[in-house]
Amino acid sequence: MAGFLQQVVEGLGAGAIYAGLALALVLIYQFTGIVNFAQGELAMFSTYLAWQLTAAGLPFWLALVVTLVVSFAGGMLIERVIIRPVEGAPELTVVIVTVGLFIFVNAAAGWIWSFTIKDFPNPFPEGAFRAGGVSVGYSTLGILGVVAVVMGLLYLLFQHTKIGLGMRAVASSPQSARLVGIRVGWTLALGWGLAATVGAVSGVLVAPLLFLDPNLMGGVLIYAFAAATLGGFDSPLGAVVGGLVVGVAETLAGAYVGFIGSDLKIGVPLVIILGVLLLRPQGLFGRAVVERV
Amino acid sequence: MRVSVIGCTAMLLAAVAACGGRGGTEPGATASGPCQGQQTTGITDKTIKLGGIYPLSGPASAYGDIPKGIKAYFDYINAEKNGIGGRKVEFVVRDDGYQPPKAVEEARRLVEQEQVFALFQTLGTPSTTATWDYTNQRKVPQIFVATGASKWGTDTKHPWTIGWQPNYISEARVYAQYLKKEKPTAKVAVLYQNDDFGKDLFGGFKRAIEGSGITVVGEQSYEVTDPSIDPQMRNLAGSKADVFLNITTPKFGSQALAADAKNTAWNPLHIINNVSSSITVLKPVGFENVQGVVSSTYYKDPRDATWNDDAEMKLYKAKMAQYAPGTDPNVPFFTFGWAVADSFNKTMSAAKCPTREGLRDSMRSLSNVQINMLLPGVTMTTAADDGFPIESMQLMKFKGEGWELFGNVIDTRKEFGPLTG
Numbered sequence: 001m002a003g004f005l006q007q008v009v010e011g012l013g014a015g016a017i018y019a020g021l022a023l024a025l026v027l028i029y030q031f032t033g034i035v036n037f038a039q040g041e042l043a044m045f046s047t048y049l050a051w052q053l054t055a056a057g058l059p060f061w062l063a064l065v066v067t068l069v070v071s072f073a074g075g076m077l078i079e080r081v082i083i084r085p086v087e088g089a090p091e092l093t094v095v096i097v098t099v100g101l102f103i104f105v106n107a108a109a110g111w112i113w114s115f116t117i118k119d120f121p122n123p124f125p126e127g128a129f130r131a132g133g134v135s136v137g138y139s140t141l142g143i144l145g146v147v148a149v150v151m152g153l154l155y156l157l158f159q160h161t162k163i164g165l166g167m168r169a170v171a172s173s174p175q176s177a178r179l180v181g182i183r184v185g186w187t188l189a190l191g192w193g194l195a196a197t198v199g200a201v202s203g204v205l206v207a208p209l210l211f212l213d214p215n216l217m218g219g220v221l222i223y224a225f226a227a228a229t230l231g232g233f234d235s236p237l238g239a240v241v242g243g244l245v246v247g248v249a250e251t252l253a254g255a256y257v258g259f260i261g262s263d264l265k266i267g268v269p270l271v272i273i274l275g276v277l278l279l280r281p282q283g284l285f286g287r288a289v290v291e292r293v
Numbered sequence: 294m295r296v297s298v299i300g301c302t303a304m305l306l307a308a309v310a311a312c313g314g315r316g317g318t319e320p321g322a323t324a325s326g327p328c329q330g331q332q333t334t335g336i337t338d339k340t341i342k343l344g345g346i347y348p349l350s351g352p353a354s355a356y357g358d359i360p361k362g363i364k365a366y367f368d369y370i371n372a373e374k375n376g377i378g379g380r381k382v383e384f385v386v387r388d389d390g391y392q393p394p395k396a397v398e399e400a401r402r403l404v405e406q407e408q409v410f411a412l413f414q415t416l417g418t419p420s421t422t423a424t425w426d427y428t429n430q431r432k433v434p435q436i437f438v439a440t441g442a443s444k445w446g447t448d449t450k451h452p453w454t455i456g457w458q459p460n461y462i463s464e465a466r467v468y469a470q471y472l473k474k475e476k477p478t479a480k481v482a483v484l485y486q487n488d489d490f491g492k493d494l495f496g497g498f499k500r501a502i503e504g505s506g507i508t509v510v511g512e513q514s515y516e517v518t519d520p521s522i523d524p525q526m527r528n529l530a531g532s533k534a535d536v537f538l539n540i541t542t543p544k545f546g547s548q549a550l551a552a553d554a555k556n557t558a559w560n561p562l563h564i565i566n567n568v569s570s571s572i573t574v575l576k577p578v579g580f581e582n583v584q585g586v587v588s589s590t591y592y593k594d595p596r597d598a599t600w601n602d603d604a605e606m607k608l609y610k611a612k613m614a615q616y617a618p619g620t621d622p623n624v625p626f627f628t629f630g631w632a633v634a635d636s637f638n639k640t641m642s643a644a645k646c647p648t649r650e651g652l653r654d655s656m657r658s659l660s661n662v663q664i665n666m667l668l669p670g671v672t673m674t675t676a677a678d679d680g681f682p683i684e685s686m687q688l689m690k691f692k693g694e695g696w697e698l699f700g701n702v703i704d705t706r707k708e709f710g711p712l713t714g
Contacts, residue, residue: 003531010524017520107351115352117544119577126555137555210521211547211577215352219520251524266516 002133007255008248013140014223015247017209019147020202021217021224022231022239024195027154029233031191032083033171034094038101039199040217040224042078045105046071046200047207047216048113051120060121064204068197075196076189083192084185088174109214122208143205147240150198154236157194167191223250226269230276232286241284246272321408328646332432335410336647341380343413343637344403346396346420347439349388355573355626356416359439360386362630363414365617370638372616377641385409391416393423400424404433411436411652413637418442418489425454434652436640437633437682441568443493446680447713455656455675457633459591459683459705461490461566462497462712466705467589467686468564469501472536482511482534482561484525484549486541494540494566501709510534515545526552530559537561543574550575554582562587567686570696571625572596580694588696589686589703591671592632595623596695605665632666636673636682639664656682670702679711 021040028036046067053063082101086093124142128135158164169177170187178184203217210216226246231238246269254265282288321334335342349357367382376382385407387399396415403409404427411434415421418440428435429451437457438445441464445456459467472479483498485491491514499509511532513525522545529537539549546569553563563586565574570588593600600606609631613622620627639662644655659682662673673682685704689696705712 006527007524010527014521014524110350110352110354115354116573117547117577119547119579206520209523211544211551213544215544219518222518223520254524255528266518 005132005134007251009134009136009140011248011251012144012244013137013247014251015227015244016140016143016147017202017206017220017243018223018227018246019240019243020143020150020205021199021220022227022243023147023150023154023236024199024202025224025228026231026233026236026239027198028191028195029228030158030171031167031195032188034091034098035225035233036195037095037098037221038105039098039195040221041102041105041109042071042075042196043199043203044212044214044216045109046074046196047120047203047212048109050200050204051118051207051212052113054121060123064123067204068200071196071200072193074193076193078196079189079192083188087185087188106214106218113214115214118212120204120207120212123204124208139209146201146205147243150201151236151240154198158236163187163190222266223247223269226272228283229273230283232283234287235283235285238283238285324646324648328648328651331646331648331650333648335408336380339380340383341377341641342383342385342407342409343411344385344387344400344407344409345413346387346389346399346403346415346424348391348416348420349386351390351392353391353417356439357388358620358624358626359414359416359630359633360384361617361620362613362627363634364630365613365620365627366631366634366638368616369612377638378647380647384413389415389420391420393419396420397423397427400427404428404431409433411649413437414439414633416440421445421454425451429453432649434649434656436652436656437636439629439633441493442489443497443681443712448680452657453653455680455682457636457682458629459567459686460681460712461494462500463681463684463705464567464589464686465494465497466501466709467688467703468538468587469498469505469507470703470705470708471587471688471700472502472507473505476507476536476562478506479536479562480508480510480532480534481536481538482513482529482532483509483538484513484515484522484529484541484545485538486545487514487516490542490568491540495538498538515541517542517545519545522548523552526556530556533559535561537563539563539565539569541566541569543569543571545569546574547577550578550583550586554578564588570689572695575691580691583691584693586691587688588691589688590668590696590698591683591686592625592628592667594625594696595628597698599698609666628666632664635665636662639673668698668702674706679706681706681712684712 024039049070050063050067053066054060086097122139124139128137166182167187169182170184174184223246227243228239231242250265250268253268321332324331324333345360347357347360348354364384367384370376371381389396389399412428413436415424416439421438421440425435435454441458441461443460443462445454483495485495511529511534513529515522515525541549546565565586565588567589575583593606610622640656644651657675657677659673659675664673668687671685675682684706685702687698687702688700689698
């Protein structure tokens with residue numbers, strides 16, 4: 001039993017990592033109505049910034065604050081320079097641009113910082129909390145805590161602020177939003193900035209565990225997509241629950257389902273994505289899109 | 294990632310289509326006299342032109358330091374030793390970004406446009422696998438490829454291709470031999486990368502421990518796309534093994550070392566494969582966390598103080614400073630390049646005919662050839678039925694801030710017999 005519980009805890013730990021990036025995916029989808037494939041790479045790039053700052057001698061928390069501010073500005077800049085020219089183009093065009101951004105940012109990070117791995121300082125204490133034969137690493141608890149806080153903040157932003165209302169309007173219909181006086185361009189840039197910031201948080205959280213290299217987020221992104229699809233692309237709570245479910249499902253399947261083992265673990269999130277899209281396309285917590293015709 | 298795969302496939306198709314119309318092999322230059330009829334493309338009395346394909350860009354670009362070590366060596370012998378037997382070496386390096394389709398394209402360019410005498414090193418199992426049909430069809434030597442796969446030696450259909458470094462099976466035999474002696478009843482847990490490389494080494498290990506008291510009590514694989522190998526490490530810790538064999542590439546090597554250090558309840562003897570034994574893998578984990586880890590090697594580590602007064606090491610450091618100024622000679626990839634270039638020099642010098650055929654025959658009849666910067670006791674030996682130049686390695690243990698060699702050089706050829714497919 002302790003063995004099973006330990007596997008569940010491992011799964012939650014992995015799930016928290018996926019949930020962090022899934023929150024950034026949900027955020028940008030909420031603001032702009034597109035799926036940003038480069039989100040993970042932007043997070044990786046932000047993490048390198050934080051690493052560079054700490055390597056230059058800045059204390060961790062100061063480096064983190066600077067990184068978050070720079071990421072926010074960088075996200076907005078990317079929207080202005082790269083996304084603005086294709087604004088209003090079909091969704092596919094924007095998605096392809098984000099794929100290009102993915103490749104570019106990955107190569108740029110490799111060019112600047114090389115592909116050798118770097119160690120990233122862990123903001124949480126070493127060691128683990130033990131109870132009844134199950135041990136939970138403090139960093140796992142820390143990540144879960146931070147992800148919960150970010151989720152709460154996003155929920156407040158989406159549901160209880162004017163910005164949240166405005167951005168929902170922009171995402172659902174940019175033209176009508178503009179007619180009622182919402183500054184659409186500004187809102188889109190804000191979305192990119194905020195998503196880059198949340199992504200930076202998730203990058204900084206996972207880097208101490210996975211070691212920092214330009215492919216830090218490549219593997220995580222697939223799972224984050226599964227998490228966001230499962231939970232619903234418009235729900236922060238859904239992203240977190242989705243992340244945890246994906247993490248636990250993947251770990252348990254790898255440990256207990258013989259033919260899956262470690263070889264087919266990567267298939268689990270894909271099966272989840274497919275299953276959700278077939279049975280409940282809006283995700284567990286998402287709202288179905290209703291169109292009047 | 295998907296997109297890049299599709300892109301590369303498209304590129305490959307384009308390359309095949311572009312070359313499809315040409316067909317056949319236009320006859321190159323041939324020799325007269327006792328070597329009559331043999332190919333002399335890319336070689337004259339005064340020059341010899343070689344081509345190398347390495348990942349100078351992309352995720353594996355750390356290996357891009359190898360050709361710099363090679364270039365420094367050739368510059369040195371061109372300037373001070375009158376080249377190889379009077380022939381100045383021209384070494385043309387191409388970038389494949391560790392992508393097999395690009396490697397094929399570059400191999401064609403080197404052979405057909407640059408008219409090189411031989412491909413001196415292609416790097417990586419995927420890129421070499423993609424090019425060896427082509428080089429063997431064209432009868433161009435593809436010498437000392439920089440990959441440890443065992444197939445370069447066990448294969449019989451590609452006589453023009455040969456490896457250099459100890460293959461993964463030989464390496465596995467070294468660890469097996471060590472355990473047989475030190476821990477004859479060892480219970481081993483294995484983490485391996487689920488591809489040719491991981492399976493080659495793990496398979497070699499399983500075969501090498503057959504009939505001994507050593508057992509594998511836990512095995513876990515991972516995919517290069519996995520974000521983390523923590524779940525695998527958790528499962529392995531549950532196996533209660535007293536030896537952990539870490540068959541990984543650098544990033545996962547660091548993760549496994551960190552996971553082992555973090556788990557204070559499980560303290561196996563940690564053996565990490567040569568691929569991940571670089572200091573750049575161990576340093577991020579923290580030197581205090583990797584003390585006592587065991588690995589193996591076959592060439593001299595420039596950071597190891599043991600070699601401070603070694604004549605080969607002194608020459609290497611002096612000439613690197615002279616011909617590759619601004620580089621750090623402590624980077625093991627430069628050393629690797631230096632040693633493999635010396636191997637080429639000695640193999641080419643021993644060739645009976647200065648032709649492609651001569652080089653092919655020479656690289657398959659090496660006998661106890663001493664190479665600069667290889668460990669004392671490690672030499673190159675091949676035969677018509679032995680395509681593995683180096684099959685000896687020495688164990689090393691991590692102590693303080695570097696590796697320390699221990700025990701004798703283990704000649705796996707002697708201990709386990711010839712390696713066959």
